[in-house]
Every structure is written in structure tokens, then in C-alpha cells.
Amino acid sequence: MKKLINKPEDVVKEELEGMALAFPELIKVHFEPNYIYRADAPVKGKVALISGGGSGHEPMHGGFVGMGMLDAACPGEVFTSPTPDQMLEAAKTVNSGAGILYIVKNYTGDVMNFEMAADMARAEGIQVANIIIDDDVAVKDSLYTAGRRGVGTTVLAEKICGAAAEKGYDLKQVAELCRKVNINGRSMGMALTSCTVPAAGKPTFDLAEDEMEIGIGIHGEPGRTRMKLKSADEITEMLALSIIEDEAYTRTVREWDLEREEWVDVEMTDPPFEAGDKVLAFVNSMGGTPLIELFIIYRKLYEICEKKGLTIVRNLIGPYITSLEMQGVSITLLKMDEEMVELWDAPVKTPSMRWGV
Template sequence: MKKLINNPDNVVRESLEGMALAYPDLIKVDFDPHFIYRADAPIPGKVALVSGGGSGHEPMHSGFVGMGMLDAACPGEIFTSPTPDQMLEAIKRVNSGVGVLNIVKNYSGDVMNFEMAAELAYSEGIPVFNSLIDDDVAVKDSLYTQGRRGVGTTVLAEKICGAAAEQGYNLQQLAELCRRVNLNGRSMGMALTSCTTPAKGSPTFDLSEAEIEVGIGIHGEPGRQRMSIKSADEITEMLALSIIEDSAYQRTVREWNQQQGEWVDRELIDSPFEQGDSVLAFVNGMGGTPLSELYIVYRKLAEICEKKGLKIVRNFVGSYITSLEMQGCSITLLKMDDELIKYWDAPVKTPCWRWGI
């Protein structure tokens, strides 16, 4: 293993220390427990957005704290969910009194700990809502999750909902918007190589030079199938068609009822992509993929969308939700409307994402 680290046990803390020194005008970091928050938080009258998850997926979520996106992010250890006390302290730090929206990827640890944090925040009088992201079409159930995994749509939801929060959306409006982004988004990824966690010091899984894993999770969870390596066009077609031709997906989500002070189950169902839909096309690198290769994937994706009657109205290419140094990519398509386009285009200023400023 070759990594630019000191002690494997200190990777997350030292990385956060570096971020705090690099962007003192944008973020601050608490170290007991760990969380990152906007330097100007709390913002009076603004609903705060909080997210988090295991480290190793940067720049998500820590790189997205700032104007137009998250108010706070809770980084766990590598590929390990943050703890409820991290989440609670982050919620309390950024709450301005009008509520907090937690954006939660559908992994068992994240879901359980954010639920505990929401209950604790509610007990302290903080209005809070947990919004789930479960957009991975690869498998229905996988390691660390019940139901579809939360992947690329998470990044898009943080951008769109963050912009809406800046414009004064209340907690209920933001929760509905985040829910709609999730239902309109679908993703799927693949890996050319494994990654190596600092603590383990060896590849997370075995993948020969002649193999790829299609439908991989961002922690190295198994995908749909392992196969012989294919061309970029063939891989893109497998991912894109799996997304575009995915049927309606029904799920049951637990949501916090502010009035009753308890969790309630809600049945949700998304709708498949249809000819004539406007979409945002997101080609994401898994951490070790050159940008030139991602553009090759986007080239084929644009061709497929055109043939399927989908109009790409916005695009996004780069490594924004990673798996350490894994080589591979994921594709996300998000069905767009005027409201989503408006908030996608809105200004943002974070350590790793800036435009319109």
C-alpha cells in the first residue's frame, strides 16, 4: 500500500485539520466530536442542511459545506457511519430555530444513527426532518443496506436543496423538494479496480486485471455481476440502459412526524424515464479515474440519451462521490423541471464546488 498518510488511525482528523487551515473563510471544524460547519452558521431564518457518512468518499460530504449547499457535514471513520452524537452536535450548531433537514444515504448505519440524532434533536425542541436517498438501480438489497443504496443523487440533492434553503424554503418545502429529487434520480456504478482502506492496508475485494464489477457500491459492495473487461462504450451502455429502462420502484420510508413526535411509515413510488423527459446527466469518477476517461463515458451517454428521446439540459462530469482511489465510474440521471433547473443553476461556494459567485 502506498498512501500519503502518517498514522492510519489519524487520517480523518488530519484531513479535517488540513481542510480547516485551507478554507478558514468558508468552514470551521469541531473535533470532539468531528463535524464541519459553515463559518457563518447559523444563518438567521434559514433551514439548515446536514448530511454525513463514512469518510473516503470525498469531496462528498465535507467538501460541500458552504453557501448554497450544506450547513454541516459529519464525517465518520473510513467507510464507517458517523455517530449520533456527531450528528446531534452538528444539528445544534447550525440550527437557527426554523429547523434542520438531514439528507441521509440509504445505508443501515447512516439511517439508524440519523434516526437517533433526529429523536434527540426533537427532544431538545429542534424541528428536524430526515430525507432518504436510495437511487442505486443495481441491486434491491446489498451489504449495509435494506433497499436501494444511496449514491450519486445525494450530491445533486445537496446542491438543489441547499440552493432552495438559501432562497427561504421552509422545512416542509425542503423535505418535499428533497423527496422529489430522490424519486426523480437513478444511478449505477462500476469498478475497474478495488480500493485500499488505510486501516486494512490491502484491497477491499479481489478483482483480476481482466475483470470488472458492474453495479458496485461505493464501499466496494458486490454489484450485479462480475465480467470480463469491456470497452468504455459497452460499459456506458450497460449502466445507462439499466438506469433508463428501470421500472417503477416502490419503497417504504420512515419519516419523522413533527406534530406527533414519532416515526411514521410512508409509501413512495417513483416513475420511470419517458421519451421527452429533460434530464441532468452526471458522470462521476470513483476516485482513481482520469477526467479524460469520464468524458469518453459522457460522450457515449449523450448519444444514448438522444436515441432514447431524453434531452440533457444540464450535465456534470467529475469525481464528486468517490471510493478512495477506486478506478471506475457511476452514472446518474435526474429528471429535471424548471424548479430543479433554477436551483441547480443557483450560486454555490464551498471548498470543492463553486459557481455563479
């Protein structure tokens, strides 16, 4: 293992120390339990957004804490879910009284830990809603698996819902918007190389020099297929068509019903894309793929969208939800309406996403 680290067990702690020193005007970091929060939290009258997950996906989520996006982020160990005490303490710190939205990526550990945290926060009188992001089309069925994983759409949901909270949406409205972003967003990724978790010291999976994994998860979970390496255009086409031609996807998720005050199972269906849709196109590096290659991918993606009758009205290109040093790319397409475009354009000021200010 070749990494710029000191000791594997200190990776997360030292990363957080560095972030706190780099962005003192934007964020503060609390240790034990670990969470990053807005320097000006709690923001009076505003719904607070909290997300979190294993570390190793930087800049997600800590890099998205700040005005117009998240109020707090809870980092776990590398690729390991954070724990409820982090999420509870973060909620207490950023709660202004307008309630908390936990944005949770669909991984078994993350979902359970955030559910426990929500129960604990409510026991302390804080209003909490949980919305699950599950947008990875590489997972086909939800009946025999833990369901689609939460990937690229998470970044877009954090930006759009963050802007909505800033604008004064109440908890129920922010939660509904988050659900809308999730069902309209689809993603798929691929890997050219594995990544190495510092504590493990060896690559998560083996991939031969001339092979790639299509449909990879952000923790190196297996994808749909492993095959011989192809050109950028062919890879872009495989990913884009899997997303654009994905059929309606139905699954049941557990959500907290704010009115009935109980957990309820909610069935939701993602509508398929149709010609005429306006979309946000997000081309993301898995960490080890440089911008030069992302633009080659975007070029082809643009052409495919045009051919399929989808208009790209906004884009995001760069490393935003990574998998340590993995080489690879993921594509996310999010169907946009006017409200979402307006919220996307709204000012944001975080360590890793900043515009309009």
C-alpha cells in the first residue's frame, strides 16, 4: 500500500483536523463524536440538513457543509457507517427548532444507524425526517437485495435541498423535495482499478490490467459485469444507456411520517426518462480519474442525451463522490423542473462547492 498517510487508524481524525484548519470561516469540527458543522450553526428558523456516511468519498459529505447545502456531516471510518451518537450530537448542535432532515444513502448500515439516531433525537424533542437516496441502476432488483445504492444523486439532493432550506421551506417541504430529487435521479459507475482501504492495506478487489468493472459501487461493491477494457465512448454509452433506458423502478422504503409520528413503509416508483426531459448531467470521478478524461466522457454523454431527446440544462463535472483513489467514473442524470433548476443555481458556499457568492 502506497498512501500519503501517517497511521491507518489516524486517517479520519487527521483529515478532519486539516479541514478545520483549512476552512475556519465555513466549518467547525467536533471530535468524539466526530461531526463537521456550519460555523454559524444553528441558523435561525432554518430546517437543518445532516448527512453522513463512511469516509473515503471526499469531498462528500464534509466538503458540502456550509451556506446553501448541509448544516452538518457525520463521517464514519473509511467505508464504515457513522454511529447514531454522532448523528444525534450533530442534530442537537445544528437544530434551530425548525427540524432536521437526515439525508441517508441506501446502505444497510447507514440506514439502520440513521434510523436509530432519528429515534434518539425525537426522544429528545427534536423533529426529524429521514429520506433515503437510492439511485444506482447497476442494482436491478430490490426484492432480493438491499436495494439500489445511494450514489451520485446524493450530491445533487444535498445542493438542491440545501438551497430550499435556505429559502425557507419547512421540514415537510424539504423532505418532499428530497424525495422528488431521489426518484428523478439515476446513476451508474464503473471502475478501471480497485481502491485500497487504509486499514485493510490491500486492494478491495482484483481487476486485471485489461479489465474493467461496469456498475461498481462506491465501496467497490461488485457491479453488473466485468469485461475487457473498452474506449471512453463505448463505456460512456454503456453507462448512459443503462441510465436513460432504465425502466420504472419500484421499491418500498421506511420513512418517518411527520403527521402520524411513526415509521411507515412507503412504496415509490422512479419514472423513466422520456424524450423532451430537461436534465442535469453529472460526470463524477471515482477519485483517480483526471478531469481530462471526465471531459471526454461528458462530450460523448452530451451527444447521447441529444440523440435521446434529453436536454442538458445544467452540469456538474469533477470529483464529488469518490471511492478513495479508484480510477473510474460515474454518470448521474437528474430530471429537472423549474423549481429544481432555480434551487440548483442558488448561492452555495461550502469547502467544495461554491458559486453565486
